[in-house]
Every structure is written in structure tokens, then in C-alpha cells.
Amino acid sequence: MRSLVDLPVSLSRRSAVPLSTQLAGWLREAMLAGTLAPGERLPSSRGLAAQLGVSRTVITEAFQQLYAEGWLEGRHGSGTFVACLETPRSGPLSSTPSPAPASDNGRVAEAIDLRPGHPWVRDYDRAAWKRAWRKAGDLPPGGHPDPHGLPRLRELLAGHLRRVRSVAVGPENILVTRGTGNGLDLCALALLGGGRAGVEEPGYHVARTVLAARGAEVVPCPVDEDGVIVDDLPNDLGLLYTTPAHQYPLGGRLPIPRRERLLAWARSTGAMVVEDDYDAEFRYDVAPLPALYGLDPSRVVLLGTLSKSLAPDVGVGWLVGSPELVARIAALREELSDRTSGPVQQAVATLLERGDLDRHLRRMRLEYARRRAVIVETLGPVCRLRGDTAGLHVLAELSPDTSGGIVERARELGVLLDSTERHHHGWERLHGLVIGYGSASLPEVRRGCRIVADLIAGAGAARVAGVRAG
Amino acid sequence: MRSLVDLPVSLSRRSAVPLSTQLAGWLREAMLAGTLAPGERLPSSRGLAAQLGVSRTVITEAFQQLYAEGWLEGRHGSGTFVACLETPRSGPLSSTPSPAPASDNGRVAEAIDLRPGHPWVRDYDRAAWKRAWRKAGDLPPGGHPDPHGLPRLRELLAGHLRRVRSVAVGPENILVTRGTGNGLDLCALALLGGGRAGVEEPGYHVARTVLAARGAEVVPCPVDEDGVIVDDLPNDLGLLYTTPAHQYPLGGRLPIPRRERLLAWARSTGAMVVEDDYDAEFRYDVAPLPALYGLDPSRVVLLGTLSKSLAPDVGVGWLVGSPELVARIAALREELSDRTSGPVQQAVATLLERGDLDRHLRRMRLEYARRRAVIVETLGPVCRLRGDTAGLHVLAELSPDTSGGIVERARELGVLLDSTERHHHGWERLHGLVIGYGSASLPEVRRGCRIVADLIAGAGAARVAGVRAG
Numbered sequence: 001m002r003s004l005v006d007l008p009v010s011l012s013r014r015s016a017v018p019l020s021t022q023l024a025g026w027l028r029e030a031m032l033a034g035t036l037a038p039g040e041r042l043p044s045s046r047g048l049a050a051q052l053g054v055s056r057t058v059i060t061e062a063f064q065q066l067y068a069e070g071w072l073e074g075r076h077g078s079g080t081f082v083a084c085l086e087t088p089r090s091g092p093l094s095s096t097p098s099p100a101p102a103s104d105n106g107r108v109a110e111a112i113d114l115r116p117g118h119p120w121v122r123d124y125d126r127a128a129w130k131r132a133w134r135k136a137g138d139l140p141p142g143g144h145p146d147p148h149g150l151p152r153l154r155e156l157l158a159g160h161l162r163r164v165r166s167v168a169v170g171p172e173n174i175l176v177t178r179g180t181g182n183g184l185d186l187c188a189l190a191l192l193g194g195g196r197a198g199v200e201e202p203g204y205h206v207a208r209t210v211l212a213a214r215g216a217e218v219v220p221c222p223v224d225e226d227g228v229i230v231d232d233l234p235n236d237l238g239l240l241y242t243t244p245a246h247q248y249p250l251g252g253r254l255p256i257p258r259r260e261r262l263l264a265w266a267r268s269t270g271a272m273v274v275e276d277d278y279d280a281e282f283r284y285d286v287a288p289l290p291a292l293y294g295l296d297p298s299r300v301v302l303l304g305t306l307s308k309s310l311a312p313d314v315g316v317g318w319l320v321g322s323p324e325l326v327a328r329i330a331a332l333r334e335e336l337s338d339r340t341s342g343p344v345q346q347a348v349a350t351l352l353e354r355g356d357l358d359r360h361l362r363r364m365r366l367e368y369a370r371r372r373a374v375i376v377e378t379l380g381p382v383c384r385l386r387g388d389t390a391g392l393h394v395l396a397e398l399s400p401d402t403s404g405g406i407v408e409r410a411r412e413l414g415v416l417l418d419s420t421e422r423h424h425h426g427w428e429r430l431h432g433l434v435i436g437y438g439s440a441s442l443p444e445v446r447r448g449c450r451i452v453a454d455l456i457a458g459a460g461a462a463r464v465a466g467v468r469a470g
Numbered sequence: 471m472r473s474l475v476d477l478p479v480s481l482s483r484r485s486a487v488p489l490s491t492q493l494a495g496w497l498r499e500a501m502l503a504g505t506l507a508p509g510e511r512l513p514s515s516r517g518l519a520a521q522l523g524v525s526r527t528v529i530t531e532a533f534q535q536l537y538a539e540g541w542l543e544g545r546h547g548s549g550t551f552v553a554c555l556e557t558p559r560s561g562p563l564s565s566t567p568s569p570a571p572a573s574d575n576g577r578v579a580e581a582i583d584l585r586p587g588h589p590w591v592r593d594y595d596r597a598a599w600k601r602a603w604r605k606a607g608d609l610p611p612g613g614h615p616d617p618h619g620l621p622r623l624r625e626l627l628a629g630h631l632r633r634v635r636s637v638a639v640g641p642e643n644i645l646v647t648r649g650t651g652n653g654l655d656l657c658a659l660a661l662l663g664g665g666r667a668g669v670e671e672p673g674y675h676v677a678r679t680v681l682a683a684r685g686a687e688v689v690p691c692p693v694d695e696d697g698v699i700v701d702d703l704p705n706d707l708g709l710l711y712t713t714p715a716h717q718y719p720l721g722g723r724l725p726i727p728r729r730e731r732l733l734a735w736a737r738s739t740g741a742m743v744v745e746d747d748y749d750a751e752f753r754y755d756v757a758p759l760p761a762l763y764g765l766d767p768s769r770v771v772l773l774g775t776l777s778k779s780l781a782p783d784v785g786v787g788w789l790v791g792s793p794e795l796v797a798r799i800a801a802l803r804e805e806l807s808d809r810t811s812g813p814v815q816q817a818v819a820t821l822l823e824r825g826d827l828d829r830h831l832r833r834m835r836l837e838y839a840r841r842r843a844v845i846v847e848t849l850g851p852v853c854r855l856r857g858d859t860a861g862l863h864v865l866a867e868l869s870p871d872t873s874g875g876i877v878e879r880a881r882e883l884g885v886l887l888d889s890t891e892r893h894h895h896g897w898e899r900l901h902g903l904v905i906g907y908g909s910a911s912l913p914e915v916r917r918g919c920r921i922v923a924d925l926i927a928g929a930g931a932a933r934v935a936g937v938r939a940g
Contacts, residue, residue, distance in 0.1 A: 121613040133607025133813060137600040141781030143591040143909075181807035189683055206807045213659055213806060215685045311611030313812030336683060337651035337676045341814045342783030343603060439613075 009052060019054055020061035021286050027062065028285060031071055031082055032373040042072070042080045065287060071366060083366065111411075112448035115418040116249060116393035116436030120367065121311045128356035136346040147333035148326065149176025150345040156352040157318050165280060166290035167302070172323040175330060176340050179317040180276055181210050183303040186319060186338075187239060188214040190329050191272050191301075195238035200228050202423035202430075204248045204276070207241045222429065223247055225386055227254035230261040237271045244292050245280035249423045249434040250395050251387015259292055266299040277304045279391030281361050284369035288390070297322055306348065308392065308438075309361055316340060316348045368392060371437040371445045378449035379435075382456045386430070395420070397432040398456065406433065406455045413455075415448045479522060489524055490531035491756050497532065498755065501541055501552055502843040512542070512550045535757060541836060553836065581881075582918035585888040586719060586863035586906030590837065591781045598826035606816040617803035618796065619646025620815040626822040627788050635750060636760035637772070642793040645800060646810050649787035650746055651680050653773040656789060656808070657709060658684040660799045661742050661771075665708035670698050672893035672900075674718045674746070677711045692899065693717055695856055697724035700731040707741045714762050715750035719893045719904040721857015721865050729762055736769040747774045749861035751831050754839035758860070767792055776818065778862065778908075779831055786810060786818045838862060841907040841915045848919035849905075852926045856900070865890070867902040868926065876903065876925045883925075885918045 011022045030036040043051070045059040052059075063080060066072045073083045148154065154171035161167050161174075177183040184207055188197065194215040199207050201220035208218050219237060222229050227247045233240065242262075244254035254262070266273050275292045293302035305317035319329065333339070351357045372394065379385060379396050386395040398406070403419040410417045418434045433452070437445050481492045500506040513521070515529040522529075533550060536542045543553045618624065624641035631637050631644075647653040654677055658667065664685040669677050671690035678688050689707060692699050697717045703710065712732075714724035724732070736743050745762045763772035775787035789799065803809070821827045842864065849855060849866050856865040868876070873889040880887045888904045903922070907915050 118613060121611050124611060126610075129611065130604075130607040133603050134600075137603025137817075140596075141591050141594060141599065142783030143588060143781065145783045178809070178811070179807065185806075194685070206805065209805045210807075213684070215664070311613065311812075313612030313615045313809070315809055315811035315814075335676065335679045336655075337649065337680075339648070339783070339785055341648070341785035341811050342781075343817070344785075344811045344814060347607075347813070 011052060011054065017286075018061075019058045020065070023052075023054075023058060023062040024065045025285055027066060028071060028369075032369070036082050038082050040082045042082070044079065071369075111414050111416050112444045113416045113439035114435050114437070114445070114448045114452070115416050115439065116434045117438070118436065119308045119311065119392060119438040120364065120441075121313075122441075123363065123367065124311075125356055125360060128351060128354065128360075131354075132347040132350040132356070133343075135350045136343040139343070139346055142342040145339050145342055147175075147330040147339065149174070149340060150342070150349060153345045153349040153352070156349055160352055160357070161291075161302075161304070161318075161320065165277065165288070165294075165302075165304075167294040167320070169320055173297075173320050173326060175319040175321075175326050175333075176345055177303070177305075177317040177319050178315045178340050179305040179307050180278070180303050181206055182338075182340075183301075183305075183317055183319040184210050184241060184274060184276070185214065186329050186333065187272070187274050187301055187303075188216055189336075190325065190332055192216050192238045196234075196236055198233065198237045198240035198242075198271075200242055200247065202249055202420055203241070204243065204278075205423060207276070211241070223250055223252070224429070225250060225252050226258060227252040228258075228262070230258055230265055233262075233265055233269075235269045237269065239272045239274055240266070241274045241276065242292075243276045243278045245275075245277050245288060246282075246388055246391040248276075248278055248391075249393060249420060250430060251391065251393065253289065253388040253390065254292070256289070259289075259295060262292070263296045263299055267296070271299075273300045275300050275302045277302055279308060280304075281309045282365055282368055282392065283388075283390040284365065284372060285389040293320055301325065306357075309364070310351075310357065314348065315344055367442070368437060371440075371442050374442065374446050375435060375437060375449050378446065378453050379456070382453045382460070383432070386432075392438040393434055393436045395430065395432050396435055396452075396456070397430060398459075400431045402456075402459050403431055403433055406452065406459060409455055410452055413451050415451050417452065481522060481524065487756075488531075489528045490535070493522075493524075493528060493532040494535045495755055497536060498541060498839075502839070506552050508552050510552045512552070514549065541839075581884050581886050582914045583886045583909035584905050584907070584915070584918050584922070585886050585909065586904045587908070588906065589778045589781065589862060589908040590834065590911075591783075592911075593833065593837065594781075595826060595830060598821060598824065598830075601824075602817040602820040602826070603813075605820045606813040609813070609816055612812040615809050615812055617645075617800040617809065619644070619810060620812070620819060623815045623819040623822070626819055630822055630827070631761075631772075631774070631788075631790065635747065635758070635764075635772075635774075637764040637790070639790055643767075643790050643796060645789040645791075645796050645803075646815055647773070647775075647787040647789050648785045648810050649775040649777050650748070650773050651676055652808075652810075653771075653775075653787055653789040654680050654711060654744060654746070655684065656799050656803065657742070657744050657771055657773075658686055659802055659806075660795065662686050662708040666704070666706055668703065668707045668710035668712075668741075670712055670717065672719055672890055673711070674713065674748075675893060677746070681711070693720055693722070694899070695720060695722050696728060697722040698728075698732070700728055700735055703732075703735055703739075705739045707739065709742045709744050710736070711744045711746065712762075713746045713748045715745075715747050715758060716752075716858055716861040718746075718748055718861075719863060719865060719890060720900060721861065721863065723759065723858045723860065724762070726759070729759075729765060732762070733766045733769055737766070741769075743770045745770050745772045747772055749778060750774075751779045752835055752838055752862065753858075753860040754835065754842060755859040763790055771795065776827075779834070780821075780827065784818065785814055837912070838907060841910075841912050844912065844916050845905060845907060845919050848916065848923050849926070852923050852930070853902070856902075862908040863904055863906045865900065865902050866905055866922075866926070867900060868929075870901045872926075872929050873902055876922070876929060879925055880922055883921050885921050887922065 009026055011019050045056050049056040049059045072080055153176055154174040157174050158169045158171050161169055188211050196219050197211040197216040198219045198221040200223045212218050222232050228242050280288050291302050293300040302320035306314050375394055384397040386397055407417045407419050420431055479496055481489050515526050519526040519529045542550055623646055624644040627644050628639045628641050631639055658681050666689050667681040667686040668689045668691040670693045682688050692702050697714055698712050750758050761772050763770040772790035776784050845864055854867040856867055877887045877889050890901055
């Protein structure tokens with residue numbers, strides 16, 4: 001067995017980051033780089049603690065985090081191993097990618113889709129999925145649906161959020177929605193009354209549309225690499241829609257001090273913060289920060305969805321708020337005859353109850369982490385990548401005049417891309433490609449990124465050449 | 471075998487009503503009255519045609535209609551029989567109804583619910599329901615949901631509507647919604663842009679709420695016993711929400727000439743008519759009139775739902791319009807991330823495909839017809855009943871000062887009632903109780919109506935007494 005001390009582990013006791021988090025991060029990097037290979041056995045926690053000169057708790061905490069994320073697996077009685085998965089972790093990059101041919105009418109026959117916003121749905125637990133729907137059909141159709149959602153599902157979701165998002169909630173805080181759009185729509189109706197609503201800029205275009213469709217005046221609120229810029233927020237917003245866990249599309253994670261300033265702003269102006277907990281389930285380095293909601297439940301509504309973590313097609317999400325607000329929104333829903341399908345709620349309850357959703361999240365976390373690593377490996381050398389090690393997308397920063405041409409050229413070569421442009425309502429601060437890794441498989445991500453890397457490198461050369469010629 | 475000619479059948483050749491419809495109506499009455507008993511064999515169509523002196527086609531058409539409605543059943547090789555059902559068709563009315571006791575806080579322990587708006591969900595085909603959800607779970611979760619709905623379900627719904635609602639539609643005319651509220655909301659977004667929207671007065675309160683929540687100015691449009699009064703409609707409406715098949719809550723069916731005037735009004739003013747095909751599946755006498763939509767697909771959007779015919783909890787409905795409008799609404803839905811759950815659509819497709827929904831509708835039609843007959847029998851003698859022989863509710867007309875007291879007193883006796891008041895936005899033309907027969911079983915409907923009949927009779931006596939004393 002190789003000793004981990006042979007590898008350059010450096011843990012700093014003076015860092016604000018706990019030793020266990022540092023160690024987990026280091027192990028993750030070693031696994032992504034292939035330094036620790038799939039199937040390789042790790043030293044015992046006792047042995048490793050002695051080698052690194054840290055307490056055994058540091059080791060077990062780091063291992064637990066990596067177990068939870070699916071990086072490690074235990075084999076009964078024989079120790080801890082680097083997880084093996086069907087898809088190869090690393091391998092030679094194809095030096096001659098064969099793009100799908102563009103057909104006559106310019107539409108791509110078999111394109112590689114690197115646009116953001118879609119999760120990977122092909123890898124799911126068939127038996128668990130079947131069981132969930134079979135159990136839903138065992139129950140009779142509901143005659144008087146509860147606009148809060150099924151009590152059993154609200155209990156289970158509260159438990160899930162306590163565990164995964166570190167918020168102290170009970171079923172009285174939960175309303176079962178159909179997803180984030182539905183949740184935001186209900187917030188607009190309950191909180192806004194046609195006033196001014198802030199949306200991150202650049203931001204999720206569906207949020208803008210949903211708010212505007214309720215008569216809100218949508219106010220773009222600029223974002224930097226860390227998330228929404230609190231000091232620039234106007235004082236007359238009824239609500240602010242924000243994605244602190246993983247900003248869409250720039251990818252920042254709102255730092256703690258800014259979270260506190262954001263809540264101070266909300267308290268002083270009377271605005272409600274609608275926290276879209278987008279992608280919070282998918283982080284590949286440190287554990288996610290607890291939801292903003294936990295810091296001030298009176299000023300925050302938390303929205304979550306299974307659309308990204310399970311499938312867009314299911315149609316279940318949640319809205320978390322104070323019991324008074326949840327009751328008010330449920331009454332409103334009843335008036336509008338707005339509901340979440342009963343059998344769907346039953347099926348999701350089964351997936352939660354049996355731990356199927358947790359297992360799915362762990363599996364997907366590992367899969368996405370690998371795709372992300374491939375992107376970093378391939379595009380990192382040719383452009384600046386922005387965004388936290390989380391979620392299903394990454395921003396490849398490019399000069400304003402470059403992205404359009406690359407999107408166009410990549411399409412011809414069979415790679416579908418998205419640029420920051422579509423996510424902007426007004427003036428752009430950051431430009432580039434928003435690369436999603438939910439739709440394409442790991443080998444496709446690799447092929448697609450290689451093509452994009454070549455185009456970026458070529459465009460850089462062309463621009464320099466253009467300047468020289470001019 | 472008894473000869474039907476022994477019974478007083480009188481068919482008139484001079485009536486505008488076709489002979490087959492007259493005969494079907496007469497047979498229905500005889501079955502409701504018990505003159506034709508469950509299990510009784512009907513004469514052959516040939517024999518009956520000879521006895522009544524009409525063509526055999528008249529007989530077979532009448533039989534076909536009654537088969538479709540579930541009144542008759544065939545036994546292979548042995549003829550046509552009056553259908554037998556589990557619930558007793560007739561029986562002595564309980565002369566001493568035992569109302570549920572009111573508990574201390576005035577809330578009813580085991581109330582009989584005679585309020586409208588809820589269908590009967592306890593009688594369903596368990597095997598078909600289980601099969602539908604099991605099949606939904608056999609399919610993988612969907613990654614890129616089509617905002618139009620599943621192509622297979624749109625095909626099936628188009629077939630269903632062609633058959634049941636006599637409209638010439640294909641899948642290109644269909645968008646799968648979550649129900650009527652969702653359909654109307656999408657119409658408001660696509661057609662209205664915050665303008666003026668007409669809603670029948672009295673009318674469905676959810677329609678008013680949905681339209682107002684999109685910023686529409688809701689204009690009450692008076693209704694009489696036949697439905698919306700076309701001559702009173704203003705000329706500046708963006709859309710009119712109407713229930714021509716069975717007006718909610720008064721129960722009228724919009725007559726053909728008024729349908730034509732309504733469409734002429736829409737063409738001349740540019741308004742769109744949103745036809746809520748509420749209750750169209752449930753008629754107990756003649757076949758329903760074809761949907762208004764069929765008369766002018768360019769000026770009408772047809773909305774339907776499974777909430778009343780199957781269960782409120784399923785969350786599937788449809789919007790029928792021109793292909794251009796359907797495409798426009800689908801694009802809007804995509805922008806809003808508004809969807810109908812994929813597995814639910816799959817399950818409903820299975821129910822349609824296998825004829826399970828049709829069978830369910832036939833069974834329910836018969837069950838509701840019986841409940842309705844009990845109401846007519848019990849309340850008919852003490853007040854005027856309004857509304858067509860259709861749907862899940864009937865209006866018991868009462869003087870304005872009577873209903874409130876009866877609702878209150880009935881509640882104490884364990885019967886939940888609804889009055890016209892709640893359905894009004896402004897001035898009331900008709901007053902009374904809106905009695906729904908979807909929530910309570912046949913015996914409960916009987917018991918509840920008996921209590922209500924006594925209260926109405928008592929209130930009449932009291933009022934007369936009051937006048938005399940004054």
C-alpha cells in the first residue's frame with residue numbers, strides 16, 4: 001500500500017479552513033488528477049492520522065464528506081477505496097475530434113449540447129423509479145388536494161433540508177410547489193403586488209419573465225464574481241430574486257459577509273429575499289454553505305426544485321418560509337386552483353423516504369465533478385474559467401467580440417454553446433460562454449471542449465493577426 | 471317479457487326533438503322511476519320498433535345513447551338489459567333522517583357535503599389506475615419536456631374530443647395543461663395583456679381570481695337561466711370566460727341561437743371566447759351540444775380538465791385552439807418554465823388509450839344521474855330547481871333572505887351547503903342554494919336533501935307566520 005505521505009499533502013493549521021476540509025480538498029484533487037486511481041485503497045484513518053500528524057477525527061470527517069459525495073467507497077472488512085465508476089475518469093484526449101456533420105439546412109444532426117440549464121437524466125436507478133410510481137398508483141386519487149402539499153412529503157422535505165441545507169425547518173415551513181418558476185410566481189403574487197422586483201444581472205431569464213408576467217417592474221441588479229453586489233441594490237425593491245449558492249450564470253458563491261450585508265439591506269428596506277437554491281446539491285469541493293434562509297427566516301423565502309437534481313419533467317419543488325407566509329401562499333393557491341399533482345408528490349415522497357434521492361445525488365455529484373474536471377483541464381489553458389466548483393455550468397470568460405463567432409462556428413462543428421448575452425437584461429460586465437455539463441456525457445464533454453478550446457485558441461490568434469494587419 | 475307498449479310511451483312526430491331522443495328520454499325516466507327495474511330485459515329493437523310504429527333506427531339510436539351513458543348493458547347473445555349497479559336505485563326515503571351531531575365548537579363531526587365543485591373519487595377502477603402509474607414508471611424521466619405536452623397524449627386527447635365533444639381537432643390544436651385554472655391563466659397571458667376580461671355573473675370564482683392575478687380588469691357579465699346574456703356584453707372585452715355546456719353555478723345550457731349571437735359578438739368586437747367545457751362529460755338526458763369551439767375555432771379557446779371527470783388531484787387538462795395560438799402559448803410556457811408533469815401525462819395517456827377513462831365516465835354518468843334524480847324527487851316539491859339535467863350541481867332557488875339561514879341551520883344539522891352568494895361578484899339576479907352532488911354518496915345525498923327539504927318547508931312556514939304576525 002502506497003503511503004499518502006509520499007504525496008505532497010500540505011495542511012495548514014493557520015488557515016480558516018478546517019483541517020478536514022483541507023484534507024478532503026486535497027484528496028479530491030488527487031483523485032481528479034489520477035494521482036489516486038480508481039480502486040486504490042486508502043490507508044486506515046488511524047495510520048493516516050499518524051502520518052499527517054493530525055487527530056483521527058480530521059481524517060474520518062474528511063472521509064465521511066468524500067463518502068457522501070461518492071468519491072470513496074467502503075468494501076466490507078477491507079477498508080476504504082477510491083470509487084470505481086463505469087465512465088473512465090481520465091484517458092488520452094482525442095487529438096482528432098470528429099465533429100457531427102452539419103446537415104444541409106444548417107441544423108446539427110447529432111450535436112454535443114454544452115448549453116446550461118439541463119441536468120443529466122439518463123443515469124437513474126430504474127428499480128427505485130419504478131417502485132416510486134408503482135406505490136403512487138397503489139393509493140387512490142385525491143379528492144380534496146391540500147394546497148400546502150401532502151403532509152408526508154412536507155415532513156420528508158423538511159428532514160431533507162435540515163440534513164442537506166442545514167436549515168432548522170419543520171413541515172409548517174414547507175409548501176410543495178411544482179418547481180422554482182411556480183415558487184417564484186407564488187412569491188410575486190403574495191409579496192409584490194405589482195411593485196419593483198430585483199433580478200440578478202446577468203441572471204436566470206425565467207425569473208425575469210415570471211416576475212414581469214405578474215406585472216412587476218423588473219430591476220436588473222448587477223452581479224460580480226462572488227454574486228449579487230449588495231452595495232448597488234436599490235432601496236425600493238419589493239423582492240430580490242437571487243442565487244447565493246451558485247450564481248446563475250456566473251457561478252459565484254455569495255461569501256458570508258456579503259450574505260450578512262444582504263440581510264441587513266433587506267431588513268432596512270423591507271424587501272423580501274427570494275433565495276433560489278439552484279445547484280446547492282452539487283458542490284465538488286467544500287460542503288455547501290448553509291442556505292441564506294437560515295440566517296433570517298423572516299426576510300428570506302427559500303426555493304428549491306427536483307428539476308435539476310432529478311429531472312425537469314417531474315414537476316416537484318419546494319418553497320420554504322415562515323409558517324404565516326406559507327399559510328398565506330397556500331390560501332392564495334387554493335383561490336387560484338394552483339396545485340402540484342398528487343400522485344407525483346406520492347412518488348417523490350417514496351424516493352425521499354427510501355433514500356433513493358440521496359443516493360442519486362451522490363452518484364450525480366461524482367459524475368458532474370468529473371465532467372467539470374475535464375472542462376477545467378481542456379479550457380483552462382486557453383481562457384479564464386470563472387465560477388465556483390459547483391453546479392452544472394462554468395463561465396469561460398472571453399472578450400465581447402469573440403463569443404458570438406465561437407458559438408456560431410461551434411454549431412457548424414456540432415457543438416451547441418450558449419453565451420452570457422442571453423442572460424443579460426442590460427449592460428454586460430462579464431462576457432463569455434456559459435458552458436453547461438448536464439446534457440452531454442463525459443466523453444462528449446471532452447470532445448466538445450476540445451473543439452471549443454481549438455476555436456478559442458484560433459480566435460485569439462486571428463484577433464492578434466487582425467490587429468497586426470490593421 | 472313485459473311489453474313496453476303496456477307503459478305510456480308517447481312519441482310525437484311533430485316535436486323538434488328527434489324520435490330517438492324522445493324515446494331515450496322516456497326510457498331514462500322509466501328507469502329512474504323504477505318502472506323499468508335493474509336487470510330487466512328490454513324487447514328487441516325489431517320488436518319494439520313494430521310495437522311503437524317507428525323505424526328500427528330510432529330504437530337502435532336510443533339504445534346506443536343509453537348504452538353510452540351506462541343505463542343499459544348487453545349480455546352476449548341474450549339481449550339488452552337495464553344496468554345493475556351496486557348502489558340501490560330507489561328505495562323508501564328515510565322518514566326520520568339522523569343528522570350528524572354538531573360538536574361543541576359548532577363544527578360538524580361527520581358532515582354530509584352538498585357543496586358544489588368536487589367530483590366523486592371513491593369509485594374508480596383500481597386495476598386501471600394502478601396499471602396507468604406502473605406504465606408511467608416504466609418510462610425514463612424526461613429531460614427536455616415539450617411545453618405542448620406529450621405528443622402521444624395530444625393525439626389521444628384529440629381523438630377523445632372528436633368523439634365526445636364533436637370537434638374537428640388534431641394534435642396540433644391541443645396543448646396539455648394542468649387543468650382549467652392553468653389553461654385560463656395561459657389565455658390571460660397570451661390574449662389579454664392586462665385588458666378587460668368578462669366573467670359570467672354569477673360565475674366560477676377561480677376564473678375571476680386567475681384573471682385578476684394577471685392584472686386584468688374583471689367585468690361581470692350577467693347570466694340568466696340559459697347562460698350568458700349576449701345582448702348585455704360590453705364591446706371592449708379582450709376575452710370572455712364562459713361555461714356554455716353547463717353554466718356554473720346556475721346550470722343553464724347555452725341554446726344554439728345564443729351561441730351564434732355570442733360568436734357574432736366576438737367577431738365584431740375582436741374578443742376571444744374562452745369556453746370552459748365544465749361538466750360537458752356529464753349529461754343525463756340528451757347528448758351534449760357540440761362544443762362552441764367547433765362553430766368558430768378562430769374566436770374560441772376550449773378548456774377542459776380531468777379534475778371533475780377523474781380527480782382534482784391528477785393535474786391534467788387541455789387547451790384547444792388554432793395551431794398558431796397553441797404554438798404561441800407553448801412558447802410562452804417555455805419562457806415561464808410552466809409544465810405539466812411528464813409521468814402524469816404518461817399515466818393519463820394510458821387511461822385514454824385503454825378506454826379506461828371512457829368506462830369511468832359512463833359509470834360516473836349513471837351514478838350522478840341517480841343522485842340528481844334523488845335531489846329532484848326530494849327538493850322539487852318544496853322549491854324551484856333550476857339548471858339543466860347535467861353536471862354535478864343544481865340550483866335550488868330561494869328568496870334572498872332565506873338561503874343564509876338555511877345554510878347556517880343545515881350546518882348545525884350536519885349538512886354542508888353553499889349559496890349563490892359566494893359565486894357573485896356584484897348584484898344577484900337569482901338566489902338560492904347551489905347543491906353539489908359530487909362529494910356525498912347516494913344515501914348521503916338522500917339524507918341531506920331530506921333535511922334541506924324540511925328546512926326549506928319550515929322556513930317558508932316561518933316566513934308566512936312572520937308576515938301574519940307583523
